[in-house]
Amino acid sequence: MAKSIGLSQAWAGEADCRHCALRTSVLFANLEEADFEHIHDPIDQFSLKPGTTLYHNGEQGAHMFTVRSGALKLVQYLSDGSQRIVRIVRTTDILGLEALVGDCYQHTAIALQPTEICRFPTRMVQELSHNNPQLHQELMQRWQRALTEADAWLTQFSTGSARQRVARLLLRLAQDQNSENCHLFRREDMGAMLGLTTETASRTISSFKREGLLVEFSDNQCRLDIDQLRLIAVE
Amino acid sequence: MAKSIGLSQAWAGEADCRHCALRTSVLFANLEEADFEHIHDPIDQFSLKPGTTLYHNGEQGAHMFTVRSGALKLVQYLSDGSQRIVRIVRTTDILGLEALVGDCYQHTAIALQPTEICRFPTRMVQELSHNNPQLHQELMQRWQRALTEADAWLTQFSTGSARQRVARLLLRLAQDQNSENCHLFRREDMGAMLGLTTETASRTISSFKREGLLVEFSDNQCRLDIDQLRLIAVE
């Protein structure tokens, strides 16, 4: 079903973290020059096509990841085989924090868009953080961010009518990119984020389009009527 | 509505962490004797009656808390005034982790049962963890546990039919106390945990009782038919 990542195809070389364009916002933002001397393990970069699985739920977490661009869904499968998306990760987000405390990956991570990833060994982070309070602080903030996000999904995306949930999702997507535009996900994914069926997600989006709350100007790229959607989100 | 905690009534003295009965399972499990020398701030113990609020969403988090006994709900209020319970905390769990990274409390914490609490200054934990990798590791594990729990609420308690959700909640409650018995919450709280109305929670519990899946042998104390409930939880 889901294809595993073909590193041979996707590998884009070893990363040069010192001169990374994202340097100021990623996990290693606060590392000193001296810390980099201690990084002997390779940090790899590669890209994922939409639908590609980065890792599976239950695998041993030897690596952690940073998203350079694009987006991935973190999925847990339910007893009936259906999927529930529990979080979306985007540029500068970290994947695989759970590996730091020795757990297996707790989700299956699947690219939603063309996505670029940095991969580094979990052990490297463990060793670096051992003597680096800055990195520690950064890790705690990452964890807290994920937790806040998880709570928001419970209150925003798993409560209320279908119209409310879809409206909240759209607003969130636009907010993520600081604009009134957003990139729509596949209806099946929207449903899996919102605890709705694919059909209901589709119907609701269609209905928003008919009402002029959402204009699709190119493939799944939309302009939103933020004010009206806000009204629907809370009504 | 919710009364704030009356410390004067509830205060039970300063804690003696060195000889705490929970010492091996709480946050400070791995502190050395020397570390305790550096604890100059007071650690207070007190108890909460059911319904008492420990802290409110949005307050500055000057303190963190350990649950010694009992249970609390972490609540976020929705735009329409209704509440959604995003987590339950129990013995040895930590409250207020978010304060460590400088955030306000992200929930309102309300006792569900008679509950005993230890309270300690956030700054104390920050200072201790600065030079204590063990404590760091412990904190990361706590965060990860909370996150795993949050994900489970999304997949287990916010997906599927009312019967499934209630069955999963009951199984979780029994599992928490390693028995086939569990203490039921108020129907309104069950609803707020499961994204259902009070009436639906009530009806579902009543129906389980009629079917013999659940026997209430004293006030809200129940014995469960674990096997049958498991079938319902996945069906």
Next chain:
DNA sequence: CGCATTGTTGACTGATATCAAGAGCTGTGG
């Protein structure tokens, strides 16, 4: 050019929300 996937829409069904009423219990004040 089929074939698979995705999105859309319709018809129907069923589960859950909503509104309403009443029973049981507890604590309070007369």
Next chain:
DNA sequence: CCACAGCTCTTGATATCAGTCAACAATGCG
């Protein structure tokens, strides 16, 4: 001690929203 107010739980009647099943168009891929 009793009456009463305020909760919580339960149950019924009804309405509505979302799930299910099915068909079909549009698109992209091999």
